[in-house]
Amino acid sequence: MKLSLSWLREYVPLGDIDSTQLVHDITTHVAELEGVEDMKTTLANIFVGKALSVEPHPNADRLRISQVDLGADMGTRQIVCGASNLEAGQIIAVAIEGAKVFGGSVTIKKTKIRGEQSNGMICAEDEIGLGGDHLGIMVLDPALESQLGTPLADALQLDDIILDIDNKAISHRPDLWCHLGFAREIAAIYNLPQPQNPTITLPTAEASDLYSISLETDDCLRYAGMSVSGIPAGLTSPAWMQKRLESCGIRPISLLVDLTNYVMLEQGQPLHAFDADKLSGNDIIVRNAQEGEKIITLDDQERTLSDSYVVIDDGKDPVAVAGVMGGASTEIDSTTTSVFFEAATFKKKPVREARIGLGLQSESSNRFEKGLNPVLPSVALNRVAELLAELCPEATIASVQEAHNGTTFDEITEDTVIVTTRDYLAGISGVDISSSEICDTFAHLGLVATGTDTISVTIPYYRHTDLCEPADLAEEFIRIYGLENLPTVAPSADVIAPTLNTRRQFEWKLRDILSSLETHDVHLYDFINEELLNKCGFDLDGIIGVNNALTTDCTHLSPTLIPQLLLCTDRNLRFQDTISLSRIGKVYSQTFEKLSISGSYSAKKESTPYHHIQSIVSGLFAALNLSVSFTPSTDIEPLYHPGRHATLSVNGTTLGRIGELHPLVQNNLGIKERVAIYEIDFDLLFELYNSLPTLEHQSTPTFPSVTQDFSLLVDRLELAENLRSSVLSSSSLATECTITDVYMGEGIPDDKKSVSLRFTLLDSQATLTEEVISEARQNIIESLQKLGAEIRGL
């Protein structure tokens, strides 16, 4: 929202104030600003001058040399200029050394151009931010000849400063959406007299019953109308009003329309003007729209309405969408001579819904959505009447009428009182302060506060929406007292050792372990869309969808971390030979949201990435002191390769799965290399980890062990795990068994494989004797033979 400082000055005697200081003070006391436009600063060192002569440049065809008169104090200067429209005798804008042009990017200096001295620049409009015109230099009004040497901003009366307030910072303060509201704040900051409050009764008129106003919805708290006739057609607003509107970003249209906008910017109440002759009769009905009802709005668009919106109906058709935009059928035009001014209080919700539903944000909707006070329609109509009397004395106020829901007018204008205490305000601020100082501080804001231990603060109508309880008063007290005056005091709390979040710590532990296992911890999106789901073999069953996603990538929440890991793998494979990722993140369905630990491994030309990811997963479990089992899975899982897929379990508890990516999915996603993946349920793992008994140390055996190797021929599909457990279970002395080599191919029957196996025998109580070793060995042989193994070299 833009505010004009000169307009604010009408309400508050600001005196000479530096705009930088003002911006700082508003920022630290009221609200953030988006920016400030200070033409006086922008146009510093630019003066009114006169081109006395224009001569050709001796060394450049396109340049000319002008002697420029800058008045008695500054005298005459030589300036080199390239503009073709420069003529002797013109009154011009002259930037001298120190002036900033082209949006501040260039500072003017005395210089030589092609050998000729140039002591400034003759400006074009766009070079100094006064418009888009760059056809040539800016030629000023000849009348300004009397002001040679005057700063340009003064000569053009561009002395205003425009403050652009951040709308989000005042969304809780409907009273601040106008000049009067901000004038109150500025007066409070500098402890200047508060602006006078406007008249809060309706203006008087000849009649009060020209229209029949009926409120058929609870969404309108108050509706006031003023009909004015006898207005000469085609009036425009005066220049000062147009300048103020333009300063605040509103385009002047006609006196009647400009009046509504001007009063809104001044008092904060949006108004609408209907051409009274275009209204079908004398009925004004405020009602909820019918679902699907249509209206053509002022911007000539046909709008379809919803029953959550409010419309104004003239007894025949809807003529305005309440709080958002008027209808085209009753628009003010150059022939309008009678007007019905509407000033109403619509509730926040219908305006918000209409604004969102119709995509029509306006100055009016911005204000209604904050919740306006029902007193304001009276204030606004009064001000319109006042301005009309001044600007259009021919006009007659024919009638003024109002209707309201529930509360009477007297009730809404009544002051409220909030009772608080000195101790509360001193305590919450941390400032040791007396009651009288507190009351003084409130007085800056125009809030009457009285009392010593208990303080009663009277709240005027325009602060009813945001000042409701002591905490609100604390905010007012502290900001006007001055945040920079607040002490910094360390909290004096008891020492509490916080309960540790062990689940969270487990998560950090896992991330550290995974990174030590040569994987990259990544954070990827939780979103997925239908296309990606389908490519990964999922349908939409059980998937949770987003209703209002802005981008097509965010339409659903992913039930698995794998698809995003695959996309990330694919992106990285362009630059890396090996890509090993791990992610701890959320997975979702309609019935759950849970943490998953997942990972992927892929490498150029690696045909069996499974074993890499397997070593990462077993490394992860080993680091947690857990022993993981890989059990072949025949479950149909769309992401997993049917022949390279296992479940992960620890002591019989299944925690997740591991395998290679199904080549169909790989193909669907266009990934060049095979990928191995795994998924582990975080909470199951955490639970298991937490349930581990405290580790008990085992003494390292002092007796020597014996290691032996076997070479076997077994069925091709025999599992390595079966061979291992067969060895380990066949003798109590067998402590370790590893498969050292597996060979299939030449020299081995097609349905067989050759396996090299190494085991260790150890007796923790005694040295192994030949007999004992031989007995254990025999048991192992028999056990392996039961699996159909043929032990070579026996």
Place this chain on the structure above:
Amino acid sequence: MKHELKALRERALADISSAEPANLKDLEVSLLGKKGELTSLLKGLGSLSIEEKKDIGKFANTVRDEIKLAFEDRSSDILAAEMAALAKNEWIDVTHQPLTNKQGTVHPFSQIMQELEGIFTSMGFEIFDGDHIETEEFNFDALNIPPDHPARDHQDTFWLQDGRVLRSQTSDTWARILRTRDFPLRGVSLGRVFRNEALDASHEHTFHQFEGFYIDKDVSVANMTSALQTMLSRIFGTDITVRLRPGYFPFVEPGYELDFQCTVCNGKGCSVCKHVGWIELLGCGMIHPNVLRMAGKDPDQWRGFAWGGGLERLLMMRHKISDIRMFHECDIRDLRQF
């Protein structure tokens, strides 16, 4: 015989002193071994008288000792020479790395969350985390944002098909914790939040916040400033100066924006702070009495402050990251830098 022994001694000592390291052991065996020269020479002792035996025997022992000593001297000389020549003889190129380092990485989000959790824990805050899918009640209503509240539009919220939302701020966590836990209580929640926005260099639909609260009997804005200043000084690893400005967040009253003085220019104004001297970092304020009431707690008895800020902002500032999309892109070439 004595004469022969003397001759052996002279020859032996000369041989030893010039022996090559590789031959030394053989030489020792040939001189002193069971079948060595000295042993075989002494076999002739048997034909001598007792007196002579005694005399020659004694002399032979001296010779043996002298030869032994010569061997020891020679081997220690050889060893010393070998050690002295190590640098040259066993030189390797220590700059060459034939075995590549494949260390993985921890994402900057993970790093900073872990770091912050450590700092908050050390300051007595308990770490909480919550679900991403949140009810409308806890994402909005319990935080004093009723359905027609304009603040609902400040956050472009992802609404789910079942009427729930993806949390648009981590404050939902404390709205929940306030109901279940007894006071006094200090807590922090760090995690992922979502806003329905289109991606560009400075806008993300998925980002992270760190949000905390401190509830006790007599808590003041002055306490909040102090606590946040201490916290930020720990995070930035240097003394930080902060200031408060009025700011509007429905779940706090009074509500503030917290700026810290630019550490690059010490508040004088530079390109980092856009010539303002201050950098906006957090939203904060005293927990709104309505939030406490809705949690079933008595705002006349308990007061607290709360704050919230973005992790991306911290990281981007700290590491001069210009494009927010880098975080979720997860290009290994980026991740390796952290």
